[in-house]
Structures are given as C-alpha cells and as structure tokens.
Amino acid sequence: MKKSYFDRKLLAIPYMIFLVLFVILPLLVVIYYGFTDAQGHMSFSNFVAFFSNGRTIGTLVYSFVISLVTTTICLLIAYPIAFILAKGEYCRKHAFLMIFVLPMWINFTLRITALKEILTMLEGNLAYYPFMNTIICMVYDFLPFMIMPMYNSLTKLDDSMLEAGADLGANKMQVLIHVLLPLSIPGIISGVTMVFLPAMTNYVVLDMVYNSTYIMGSLIGSYFSSYDWNNGSVISAILLIFIGMFTIATNRLVGNTEGGRA
Amino acid sequence: MKKAIQHIWVWLVLLFLYMPVLVLAFYSFTSSTMIGAVRGFSLDNYVTLFTESALISMMVGTVLLAITVAVLSTLLGTAGAIGAFYSNRYTRGAVELANEVPIVNADVVTGFSICIFLIVILKIDKETFFPLITAQTALCAPFVYLSVLPRLKMMDSALYEAALDLGCNPGQALWKVVIPQIVPGIVSGFMTAVTLSLDDYFIATYTKPATFDTISTYVVNATRGSQTQIKTALWALSAIIFVIVVLAVVVMNVNASKSMKKEGEL
Numbered sequence A: 001m002k003k004s005y006f007d008r009k010l011l012a013i014p015y016m017i018f019l020v021l022f023v024i025l026p027l028l029v030v031i032y033y034g035f036t037d038a039q040g041h042m043s044f045s046n047f048v049a050f051f052s053n054g055r056t057i058g059t060l061v062y063s064f065v066i067s068l069v070t071t072t073i074c075l076l077i078a079y080p081i082a083f084i085l086a087k088g089e090y091c092r093k094h095a096f097l098m099i100f101v102l103p104m105w106i107n108f109t110l111r112i113t114a115l116k117e118i119l120t121m122l123e124g125n126l127a128y129y130p131f132m133n134t135i136i137c138m139v140y141d142f143l144p145f146m147i148m149p150m151y152n153s154l155t156k157l158d159d160s161m162l163e164a165g166a167d168l169g170a171n172k173m174q175v176l177i178h179v180l181l182p183l184s185i186p187g188i189i190s191g192v193t194m195v196f197l198p199a200m201t202n203y204v205v206l207d208m209v210y211n212s213t214y215i216m217g218s219l220i221g222s223y224f225s226s227y228d229w230n231n232g233s234v235i236s237a238i239l240l241i242f243i244g245m246f247t248i249a250t251n252r253l254v255g256n257t258e259g260g261r262a
Numbered sequence B: 001m002k003k004a005i006q007h008i009w010v011w012l013v014l015l016f017l018y019m020p021v022l023v024l025a026f027y028s029f030t031s032s033t034m035i036g037a038v039r040g041f042s043l044d045n046y047v048t049l050f051t052e053s054a055l056i057s058m059m060v061g062t063v064l065l066a067i068t069v070a071v072l073s074t075l076l077g078t079a080g081a082i083g084a085f086y087s088n089r090y091t092r093g094a095v096e097l098a099n100e101v102p103i104v105n106a107d108v109v110t111g112f113s114i115c116i117f118l119i120v121i122l123k124i125d126k127e128t129f130f131p132l133i134t135a136q137t138a139l140c141a142p143f144v145y146l147s148v149l150p151r152l153k154m155m156d157s158a159l160y161e162a163a164l165d166l167g168c169n170p171g172q173a174l175w176k177v178v179i180p181q182i183v184p185g186i187v188s189g190f191m192t193a194v195t196l197s198l199d200d201y202f203i204a205t206y207t208k209p210a211t212f213d214t215i216s217t218y219v220v221n222a223t224r225g226s227q228t229q230i231k232t233a234l235w236a237l238s239a240i241i242f243v244i245v246v247l248a249v250v251v252m253n254v255n256a257s258k259s260m261k262k263e264g265e266l
Helices: A008-034 A045-052 A054-086 A094-105 A108-123 A130-156 A159-167 A172-201 A203-209 A216-225 A229-261 B002-027 B044-051 B053-085 B089-104 B107-121 B130-154 B157-165 B170-199 B202-207 B215-224 B228-265
Strands: none
Touching: A008 A229, A008 B053, A008 B089, A008 B107, A008 B130, A045 A054, A045 A229, A054 A094, A054 A130, A054 A172, A054 A216, A054 B002, A094 A130, A094 B002, A094 B170, A094 B228, A108 A130, A108 A203, A108 B002, A108 B215, A108 B228, A130 A172, A130 A203, A130 B002, A159 A172, A172 A216, A172 A229, A172 B107, A203 A216, A203 B215, A216 A229, A216 B107, A216 B202, A229 B089, A229 B107, B002 B228, B044 B053, B044 B228, B053 B089, B053 B130, B053 B170, B053 B215, B053 B228, B089 B130, B107 B130, B107 B202, B130 B170, B130 B202, B157 B170, B202 B215, B215 B228
C-alpha cells in the first residue's frame, strides 16, 4: 500500500480555523465586552442597566410582541397555502410553489420600498396606523420564508394517514385536529424558526417605514452609531442567550415529535 | 365550493405578494414620482439608473461582492464538509455545532460581533474590505456546508475505495470521483451564498467601508433621503431585479424538468 501525505480529513482544517476565528471568537469577544465597563473592568452593570431601564425593557417587550404577531399571522396565511400546494387543488402544479417563494430572491429592501409606496397611496399617511403597517410590512417580508419549510414537510406527509383517520370514523374537523396538525408540527416549527427570530431583530423594515420605532436589533444599531461597544454587546449577548434557548427548545420539540412517531 | 375557497386563498395571497412589486414596475416606466399620480410614459428612471455614477458603482459593487463571497464560501464550505464528513465523530460534531451558529444567530449579532473583533480590537481598516468579505463569508459558508453534506451522505463510499484500488492517489480520487458526485450540492450552495450576500443588509452596515454601498444599504439610505430622482430610479432597479429573478427561476425549472425526464428515460 502506497503511503500518501494527503488525507481527506485535512480538508476540514481551513474551515475549522475559519469558524473559530470569525464565528466563535467574535461571539466570545462580544460576551466579554458585555460583562465589562468602558474602562475594561469586569461588571454586571451593563446588564443591570438594561433590565432597570424602562426604555430598553419596553423595546424588548415591543419587539417580542411584533415578532409574535408577525409569526402568528404568517402561520395563519402560510399553512393553508402550504396545504393547498402540497395536498389540495394545486398539488400537481409545482410551478405555483416557485411563484410563492420567488419573492425571497428579490432584495428585501426593494420589496419593502414597493410595499411602502402602495400603503402610502392607500392610506395617505403611514402615521395613522403604525402598528398595523409594521405588521403588514413584516408579514410581507417573511411570508415566503414560512411557506417553503411548511410545504416541504407537508409533501412528505403520507395521504393514507388522513384517509385512515377518515375511515376510522373521524369527521373532517377531527382529522384536521388529531391527524393533520400533529403531523405538521415539524414543518410548523421550522417555519416559525425561519420567521420568529429574524422578525425580532430585523429593524430595517421598521426603519424604512418609520424612522423612529425601536426593536431589539435597532438598539444594537444605535449603540453602534454612537461607538458604545459595551452596551451594544449587552444587547447582542441577551439576544444570543435568547436565540440559544429558542434553538434548544425547538430542537427538543422536533426531536420529541419525531421520536414519538418511531 | 371548497375548491373555490382554495383558489380564492391562493390568488389573494399572490395578489398581496406581487401587487406592490408589479405596480412599482409599472410606475417605473412613467415620469410620476408617486404611486397613484398618472403621468406619461418615460424611460427617464432607466436612464438615471444606468448613468448616475453612484447607482452604477453600487450595483457593480454589490454583484462583485456577492461573487467574491460566494466563491470563498463555496471553497471553504465544500472542503470543510468533505473533511468533516470523513473525520471522526467528535471532530465532525464540533464542526457541525460551530456551523449551526451563524445559521441560527441573528445577522445583526453576527455583523456586530465581527465588527467588534476585527475593526475595534484588531484595528483592521474597514476600507480594505477584509471585514466585510470575511463577515459575509462567515454567514454564507455554513449554508454551503449544509447543502454539500447530504450529497456526501448519498454517495456510495465504495466509489472512493474503488478509485484507490484502481490506482488513483487520494487527491485524484477526491477530484475525479468524489467532487463530480457532489457537484449539485456545491452549485446550490454557491447559489444560496450569492442570494444571501445580495440580500444582506445587517452584516454589510456593520463591516462595510464608509463610502461603499450595497443595494440594501443604498436603498435604506435612499428611503431616508428626499431625492425623488434616486427614489424613482430604484423603482426601475426593482423592476429589473424582478425580471432577472423570474427568468432565473424559469430557466432553473426548465433545466430541472429536462434532467428529470432524462432520468425517467434511462
């Protein structure tokens, strides 16, 4: 056997170095900055300041509400669409799926510009219904991202499950609640992960529609523009903790539902 | 009746998704500066788009950046996926975990953290484009990794062994046997990287050189400004991007159905 100095495993090394240098290390630095004050001393004062300031707490709650409402509405619109495309009247028309997800590839700032113009025409002045307009813009931005994963999960669903439910005496409503919805949970979860977290931090949509509305992401933006690295890092660290918990929770949920099926 | 509801729902949602873009595209061919105001046909917006130097350099810059980032991400992500796939369980697990981080992380946090690390601590000049390219690559490479990995799983591991037995050295076996098998994954990873880079706003704002603009950062600044000429020229840009995306999707689908037919004939 000829000995060679080349090994396939070595190919991973550049990528591993890259991930450590530009993904892991920057996050550790942000966490370190979050726990130090401007003079470089260890302190929790930034976190205390965040959680004792009415404005920042308000921002946290507000972005949570916006994100929750956006995700719920996306879910209510996208689930029937995904079902119709996967199992309903349009199930043999693959082109329709492409039409629904195509907006994903158009630059989102241009799409929001377009929607803003339309809303301005319809309402005259966007300032009359700030919350509603915010939600409309967010839903418009994120809807395609919700449809795609739900469609993927629903096409894999076995039709015979639904038929079996009906054969065993369930009416349509019961089939929906006891068969279809439980089986769609993985798709719903992956759709929610595509929308919920980005919606909490995507402040550009709000920025473009109104110049003054604040959500979690825009706090980082404002600290960034005032060169306040420590406070910006606090927000980043809080978001990181939140994202970590959310990811672990959804992985558990998906794992459970898949395990339950086996 | 139930069918009717399904049709109505589908078309209503399509109307919501497409009406703004289509209306804007329509008005980009007029001289009006507001939607709703009826004015005559005009190509002024398209002329401005391709003559205003700020707009041209913004468009060219965005495309060049996307290609650079996509090439780097594809090289790193593909090599990483091959290497990790054939490594032991622990190495692969560690790479996969680190790979998940930029995917689940908020872009704002990714951009901000790289800005702090490279620009604030290491004092690397933004104007070198190094922070911008690195940060966007950190976002895109994990997606390439994820699109290559399933192809490696699908591949018959005996193929590589066979190539070695038939006299290839490991490098040749990799280049001539493994790579051709995973090309579809590499291509779709590359495309994902291009679209992520084109769509990115957050990472670019935190790491870009002060005078450089991508489409996203430019549009966001333009909506704050009051230059109507620039505003309506961007309508023309969105119409052009819409047409390009539609064409790309149609071409991809025609190709996909052709190759499906071919496989059916075999």
